[in-house]
Amino acid sequence: MPSAPVLTSRALNRALLARQHLLARASMPAEAMVKHLVGMQAQVPTNPYVALWSRLEGFEARELESLILERRAVRTSLLRTTLHLATAGDALAMRPVLQGVLQRGFASGSPFHKQLVGVDLDALMAAGKALLDDEALTTAQLGKRLAQRWQDRDPVSLAYAVRYLVPMVQVPPRGLWQTSGQPIWRSLESWLGRPVEGDDAPDRLVLRYLAAFGPASVKDIATWSWLTRVREIIDRLRSSLRIYRDERDGELFDVEDGALPDPETAAPVRFLPEYDNIALSHSDRGRIIDPRTVGRITGYVGTFLVDGLIAGQWRLDRTKERHLLLVDPFVPLSDDQAADLTDEGERLLAWAGGDVAGVERRLEFGIARDPNRSAYR
Known part of the structure; x- marks a missing residue:
């Protein structure tokens, strides 16, 4: 069996830039770009606007504002338990895949879990979702309402448990370009009028990651998503993937049609917002x-x-x-x-x-x- 081709760090850089549309701005709708990127980090509400400006020809902020106001895009917790801008369809479909990530983040990565030992989390999730189905609430308002039932518990911890465990969306004007507001939450399903649906199999999500960020290693996939058992996912997909090696003989995986530009392709200056996923999605960030x-x-x-x-x-x-x-x-x-x-x-x-x-x-x-x-x- 022939050995896998070796990709230099520069070759990986140019592949990443091409797939992120940072070698040349793309002519496509903003909604299509958000989907291609598998969501965009959006904990700072205006981040996606600058990120899209650097990737799209003729992008205007009002295009993304319209997507948010028309509920075709939402800001919700997804990858790495952080707020991401995603298309409405992706927000609903990705949540089951990433629910385990958010549950682990709450249990091991947040200071709130230890305040709720002994609380029936399923009952808490149901109560929180019912409140957010009915109306938009701030975190403080949500905690106050929940504390009426769990009177011996910290209201902030109750609210943040729901934020981790229940699919929620920050509603506008938060997330608009020229107008903002305090974070106010609704349940994702009530905001979109559709159920969270789909199975929790991560294979399709991993393929989409490779298309937008690859070629990549098992550790890279885990860094981007915080999914576990990534090696098992790759083993299932291996027959459909292209396989490469990096300069340290690490194994890299890619979709069949992933772009691999000439490593000497000129790369223009580009401005990126804080926390752009291009800098957060690989275990080895030397490529960027x-x-x-x-x-x-x-x-x-x-x-x-x-x-x-x-x-x-x-x-x-x-x-x-x-x-x-x-x-x-x-x-x-x-x-x-x-x-x-x-x-x-x-x-x-x-x-x-x-x-x-x-x-x-x-x-x-x-x-x-x-x-x-x-x-x-």
Whole structure:
């Protein structure tokens, strides 16, 4: 049997960029892109807007706002127990596959489980879902209502248990571009008017991951999804997969039609929001993060790609009088790279600022790190 082809780190980088539509912006509806990406990290409500702007030709924020307002896309807890923007269909279909992930996250990764020892969690889930079927509630309101029945328990822990265990959605205006609001929740089924359905078999989800993020290893799949027993999933799928090796002889898996561009394909500068899944979906992030930046990337700040790798951070500060884009490279840039970064940053400034007149827009190279601020303010 011939040995599996070896893919270099650069080849894996260009494959990832192509599948993420970061080598060239795609001409497709935003809804189709959200589906292709198998959801988009959205714990910061505006993150998907910047992520889509960098991936779609001519993207306008109102397109995603319409999807959310029309209930064709929702923000709900999915991968890694975090809030993701997903199409309505994916939110309903993925939840059974990931329910075990959320249950484990509640039991072992949250501080709330130990406060609820002895509570009938099935009864708590049913009570929480019934409340959220009837009306939209904040976390505090939900906890207060639940504490009327479980009077000896911490209301916050009761509410967060429901947030982990019951399919819920953050309703607008939270998640809109120019207008927001406090997090208010409804049950996913009541919001969409359809049941959560489908089996819990993860095979299809893994194939979709490989199409958008592959080629990838067993550890990569687990890092992206937090699924367990991934090796068993791959063993079931192996006959339908392409198999490669990385430069350290690790086994990689891919869908049959996964794009593998020439490793020397030019990669344009791209701006990404905080927590973009491209940087969170592999055990070995060397395919997307410049090794010189390791340990310097902080949360709450966006990143940018130079030659296909995360090479620094950015932050957009907005006031009524001025929009200032701070760009903070962590690696030396050539004159051409600095010019490309400036050009793309100015396009981001123009897009993010909309049609507001009388506002100064400026890009500066400087310190963008601020642990108390998101990238877009």
